[in-house]
Amino acid sequence: MNGTITKSLTALRKTKSYRDIVFALWEANPISKQILGICSALAVTVQLQTALVMSVALTLVVAFSSMIISILRRLIPRNIRIIAEVAIIATLVIIADEILKAFLYDISKQLSVFVGLIITNCIVLGRAEGFALSNPPFRSFMDGIANGIGYSSILMGVAFLRELLGSGKLFGYAVIPDVLYQIGYTNNGLMVLAPGAFIVIGLFVWLEHTLLKKNR
Amino acid sequence: MSDRLKSVVFAAVMCVVVSLLLTTASTGLQRFQQQNILIDKHKNILQSVGLIDPGQKIDPEGVEKLFGESIKPLWVDPTGQLIEENNRGEQSLPVYVHVKDGGIEAYIIPINSRGLWGRILGYLALEADGSTVAGFTVYKHSETPGLGGEIEKRWFQKNWIGKQIVDQAGEFVSVGIAKGAVEQVIPKQNRPHYVDGISGATLTGKYLTAGIRQILEQYEPVSIKFRNNPANIRPPDKTGS
Numbered sequence: 001m002n003g004t005i006t007k008s009l010t011a012l013r014k015t016k017s018y019r020d021i022v023f024a025l026w027e028a029n030p031i032s033k034q035i036l037g038i039c040s041a042l043a044v045t046v047q048l049q050t051a052l053v054m055s056v057a058l059t060l061v062v063a064f065s066s067m068i069i070s071i072l073r074r075l076i077p078r079n080i081r082i083i084a085e086v087a088i089i090a091t092l093v094i095i096a097d098e099i100l101k102a103f104l105y106d107i108s109k110q111l112s113v114f115v116g117l118i119i120t121n122c123i124v125l126g127r128a129e130g131f132a133l134s135n136p137p138f139r140s141f142m143d144g145i146a147n148g149i150g151y152s153s154i155l156m157g158v159a160f161l162r163e164l165l166g167s168g169k170l171f172g173y174a175v176i177p178d179v180l181y182q183i184g185y186t187n188n189g190l191m192v193l194a195p196g197a198f199i200v201i202g203l204f205v206w207l208e209h210t211l212l213k214k215n216r
Numbered sequence: 217m218s219d220r221l222k223s224v225v226f227a228a229v230m231c232v233v234v235s236l237l238l239t240t241a242s243t244g245l246q247r248f249q250q251q252n253i254l255i256d257k258h259k260n261i262l263q264s265v266g267l268i269d270p271g272q273k274i275d276p277e278g279v280e281k282l283f284g285e286s287i288k289p290l291w292v293d294p295t296g297q298l299i300e301e302n303n304r305g306e307q308s309l310p311v312y313v314h315v316k317d318g319g320i321e322a323y324i325i326p327i328n329s330r331g332l333w334g335r336i337l338g339y340l341a342l343e344a345d346g347s348t349v350a351g352f353t354v355y356k357h358s359e360t361p362g363l364g365g366e367i368e369k370r371w372f373q374k375n376w377i378g379k380q381i382v383d384q385a386g387e388f389v390s391v392g393i394a395k396g397a398v399e400q401v402i403p404k405q406n407r408p409h410y411v412d413g414i415s416g417a418t419l420t421g422k423y424l425t426a427g428i429r430q431i432l433e434q435y436e437p438v439s440i441k442f443r444n445n446p447a448n449i450r451p452p453d454k455t456g457s
Contacts, residue, residue, distance in 0.1 A: 043361075075226065076226065077219065077222050077223040077226050079219070079223055080223050080226070080227060083227070084226070084227075084230060087230055087231075087234055088234075091234045091237055091238060094238055094241070095237070095238070095241045098241045098242060098245050098249070099241075099245065101245070101249045101252065102245040102248035102249050102252070103248065105249075105252035105253075105255075105256060109256075112361055112365075113361065194362075
């Protein structure tokens, strides 16, 4: 039993998708390694809920835009390729925004302009230009998923710390017992503001760089 | 096909496909979005009179039930006379009243003011004495997040509660947004007519102050009625009580 699991795990580890995902999650993480998409990472990480919705929206947009661009890669004329890429990305983002407005209205109000700003998020255009234009559709799709997960992992990590330290809650539920507040614990107001996110992201970048160095 | 022609054809086809997709998404989802916007408006009206707290979790059915029970939409003409909804003309003004035990607790005025980047839409609730602000909410605006966008935040809206739109002599003065903290920039006797400003959003404050003054002036006939004789004003029978 154990043997088959190990065997299938090694087989899994050998697939291209697996290597792509690990690479995008760790060695080439869009936020902590390439420092892309910082704008939204600062803005929507006050709460886990908004961070999660943003992560899902961005992951789906990167994955599908990469796939569509990859399918069209031989058709897109080179001289207008950026325009074509942006048009495809913008379409997907607007559709995502409309869906949020229809079914998650309160969250879409909180995310305000940031869903729309996925269009200008460097991660999306970066994957389109750097990967999808020269790789087949399925790999591009997986690459989009991988980078989306890489982005999401940092976003959720930052949001976890900010919501916990800034408002004493996780997903809107109070997790810090009242007793602690009574004996003098207070929420850290800095965590609710954008500079708090800067510091937390900085710490994540530091942590990852230190760990990567050790591995070498 | 030459490269240039190929680019033009590709761009044209792409435009058609993309616009078809967007139109489908937009029209297909419109029904749900408008329902959401309506519920959000009702939620804001309830919030302006303190029936629900901002941030309180409440499902759409709960909002509609509470709205139906305690809020009555009415129409008035420019002289403050109640009119039938069917007879309303261009001059008619909408007003919502918060009804409790058959009497009017507060009346709610829709705010549609100029902002720095676009219209600011919200509600201003006044108590039945016709002068005390019961609450202020914003449900739509295009101000810069973090600066003018703070108008949608609790800390800003909280400051409106209890402010007076008339001075001690009974003259209409409206409520304005100070340029800074009220305690520091406004002389003591005028403090009931100002709320704390937002740093970095002087213009948003200026436009909103002007917008609210203009709207309150329009509704002044209604407010005067409440000020003169609040006890006599009852919600019309056909709509409730």
